Amino acid sequence: MSDLKTGGRFGAALREILADDTAFARHQEANLRPETVAALGAKIREHGVKYIYYMLPTVGSRTVAKVVPAKHFERNLKKGIAFHRTALTDLQTSREGELIGGGVAAHEFWGLPEPETFDVLPWDPEVARIFCTAYEPPHLGEVGGRLLPLDTRALFKAAHAGFTERTGLELRSGLEPEMTWSGPGTEVISKEDQSPAYQVENLEKMRPMYKKVISYAQELGLDMIEGDYEDDGQVELNWNYDRADLTAERMTTYRQICKQVARELGLQASFMPKPYNGKMGNGCHHNLSLWRVADDGTAENVIEDGRVELHVTELARHAIAGMLLHTPGSMLVMGSTVNSYKRYWDAGQFAPSGADWGLDTRGVAIRISSNGRMEYRLPDASVNPYLSHLYLLASIEHGLEAKLDPGEPGEHSEVLSGIVVPNTLGMAIEAFEADEYLMGAIPEALTKIFIQLKRDEWARYCGLITQWEFDQYWEAIP
Template identity: 80%
Template sequence: MTSLLTAPEERAPDLAGTGPGSADLITGGSFGASLREIIADDTAFERHREANTRRENVEAFGEKIRESGVKYIYYMLPTLGSRTVAKVVPAVHYERMLRKGIAFHRTALTDLQTSREGELIGGGVDAHEFWGLPEPETFQVLPWDPEVGRVFCTAYDPPHLGAAGGRMIPLDTRALFIAAHRSFTERTGLELRSGLEPEMSWEGPGIEVIAKADQSPAYQVENLEKMRPVYKRVISYGQALGFSMIQGDYEDDGQIELNWDYDRSERTAERMTTYRQICKQVARELGLEASFMPKPYTGKMGNGCHHNLSLWRGEENVVEDGRVELHATDIARHAIGGMLLHAPGSMVAMGPTVNSYKRFWDAGQFAPSGADWGLDTRGVAIRISANGRMEYRLPDASVNPYLSHLFLLAAVEHGLDARIDPGEPGEPSEAIRSAAIPNTLGAAIEAFEADDYLTGAMPEELSRILLQLRRDDWGRYCGHITEWEREQYWEAIP
């Protein structure tokens, strides 16, 4: 099969799926079809267990545990809401865990969230358990306690359910994205690499900042010095867990950003999950609070999590062509076109909370406000800050990195397949001119429902449960009386 990008000038334009009402659009194109096939595979559990229980794999895992000195292991996986659930098991039981794994009520994948109507979202109290089989290659020792290790798991519907069993659960976004990326590479010959910019806020004694009115405390070495105990410990723990830590800076009151090198996007997402655990541990050790809340303060910069993206064929970055001047190649432009076209619908993943949208209302704080792109300008959704990478600026620090990459991968594939033209910087094309970034979670819900391609690209259960969670959050917020409302209206009407 000819690679999607081997000879772009020889590929006939394929606009299937770009027009309203097209069958390809509604089913999410090849991306959606492949995910439906992956989810339908009822042999997935048994194949995973068979691999885990091969004698050489059992012995290798046992030897790794013995050499590490670990006595306890967290068997864990991320939830749809970007938290992590786990069971702790004495390390000596590793062979049994490889065979049986962990079991949780299925709604643990949806954070055990009960709706305002009293329904346990994700299946109710009668939902069956899922079984999580460990992936021994993900074993690591926690640097803050070398007697404790951790292993990621993949969630399955148990085989005893008969025809409904043995399948990977689409609410396990980690496993879903890994499978989707593998399938994307098989179709296109490409892999998505990414690097994140996770901003976050710290509060507590000794790190308070005093600045002049209307003057930012960003980048000042004195403020970095106040955060020295934090960044030293975060960086050292990250390095111990395999991060290639590269740089960091101080950005606003109590806000720091520490970066690690880019990698295959599933590794980057896994490191973001780990990074949150590192920061929470450091906060406990130092008597501080660490928060990934998107917009903690009015008048201060929000906590974004920009995704810097590139597409690779082998070791060739195919969105780079050697030119010196800042620009976007044709391949990058098509990928950008897909991401911008689907930016409104993607916001249910990129801005997962009510608070996420406060970033876009607070003027002058470097948050993007439109579905547009530009060359080294910070007010756009996608910025070309250096040749060879596309900085997608919409996600915030509360994002589920597996879900955000899943949505981006689907949008990129649509852009490449349909050769979607984003227009010139500051001059959007007809294809994306009507795309508008939602400014509330309610608007993001509507935008996702209106995006036939994205809803078709995602597994039906994932779309349905994601919308149910977002609607519940939005409904709770809309029904809550805030202090601002009392200040505005208590005495306003005589």
């Protein structure tokens, strides 16, 4: 089997990580250090916390949790929280009635808390949340104690640590999550064919919302930097870039904040990729950079080298080529819903549809809008940020390892010629399976379940009779 089919160094390293049956025991040992137990107990008492959500993100970008009285925190540090395995696959039943991810008889997994992720919820200081890592229970024979591949958060953290060890580089990212708000007071009136974007009056309508979102986000550690009004009810609020695993975690937190603010204000908050025809879709551009971190903690952005004109370095060109080469194979992650592809079909709405790159142009997949930053524009707001970063990281490492060439801006190199980006979920499923490198790089246990979930979604959509079909065909055929 070729190195390409096994996912190169990236795939080999992840397989080694997932074969480690001492992972649970090492995490448990770290949790039970006296200083760790004492520090968490002090935080709980200091803030008057009475309840804790023990949380994990799912494959489908939701979050599952159990709530436990805070006084049991030491017990949970040791034993974790048990969840049915299919919680990580969104407890989704297929059209045939099978609970995807192992069925009703699937084993439980154990989620061990990560004490450093403890945060008090600003809207109710009696409640805190803490992220967990999912493991095979130690009693499960050969696989017991291993990291669960369906825990996309833990998987990306492990993959990124390995990437840094092999390359000396750290992936940093900043996200641009757009979302649509609706409800009393959010209505917008504008002239025909005129965008309501950037108008201060529209921001003013959203003032109660953005004040709460920004305030809660700041209390939960997000360095909020700017925001704007973009289309009917659509607002984008950004926080500062950071190491990619921290950015992905903050996206999970941001979604939780937005849903809470919507409840408080009697609004609806949606990350649906394309709510309306003729209006902007909800994208989630990933602004990426690669940093070489020295032993003393200083870091250098290797995407740029000090030139004034817009440019990228040779190393960045390799990374860009890797991301573009694997754009078809990763589209199922970047656009993970049936609705995602309506965003690309609606002409004139700034959503890219090709595997190309350019300097400060919005119609390409990767835009160099300023020196030191690669803006990957394909993901939408429903994306699982851990999965998107995982697939981008694997693609980047392939580009670096093989020294791939992306060609000049606006042109395709030989390695990128003939690439077709999927424009339906069905096409994306086919391209996902056809990418030998990514299929070898990402754990089979994860890709197998992900394909099953997406095939089921596509089949449900294909089998649904819509109002559009009635309007087109009910009276049209004599």
